Amino acid sequence: MGEDFLVDVSAAGTGDFICDRCGDPVHQELQGQVKTLFISGQSAEESGISDEVRFVTQENQTIDVFQDAVDAMQLAVPVKILCRESCLGLCPSCGKNLNEGPCACRRESGDGRWDALKNLNFDK
Ligand SMILES: [Zn+2]
Ligand SMILES: [Zn+2]
Numbered sequence: 659m660g661e662d663f664l665v666d667v668s669a670a671g672t673g674d675f676i677c678d679r680c681g682d683p684v685h686q687e688l689q690g691q692v693k694t695l696f697i698s699g700q701s702a703e704e705s706g707i708s709d710e711v712r713f714v715t716q717e718n719q720t721i722d723v724f725q726d727a728v729d730a731m732q733l734a735v736p737v738k739i740l741c742r743e744s745c746l747g748l749c750p751s752c753g754k755n756l757n758e759g760p761c762a763c764r765r766e767s768g769d770g771r772w773d774a775l776k777n778l779n780f781d782k
Contacts, residue, residue, distance in 0.1 A: 661698060662695060662698060664695050664696075665694050667693070668690070668691050669731050670688065671687075671688055671731055672685060677739060678739050680748055680755050681748065688734040690733050692730040696714050697712070697714070698713070
């Protein structure tokens with residue numbers, strides 16, 4: 659007590675995602691890192707410091723980094739998830755997965771956007 663703690667939280671895990679282009683499942687490893695400052699002996703109300711800073715009080719002398727680990731993992735999730743860089747996506751007309759071969763439509767590729775269904779699984 660009487661000291662502040664800068665806690666470096668590293669989290670690693672895997673996530674199951676959906677490819678933004680073709681909709682295939684993508685299993686991706688993630689690694690995230692956040693730093694959280696824990697300050698001892700005060701409460702948030704007294705100090706007026708933002709949520710970024712946590713407090714270790716006399717009554718509660720524990721540092722709980724679970725939420726920080728979750729934050730780190732969420733920050734590690736890429737904005738765009740692709741099963742591979744060269745993913746061809748789906749045909750906008752017939753919906754065929756063009757990674758499996760060309761379809762009969764022979765149309766130029768559109769941008770079939772799929773909502774990324776984010777489904778994080780934490781190993782720990
Ligand atoms: Zn894909
Ligand atoms: Zn087609």
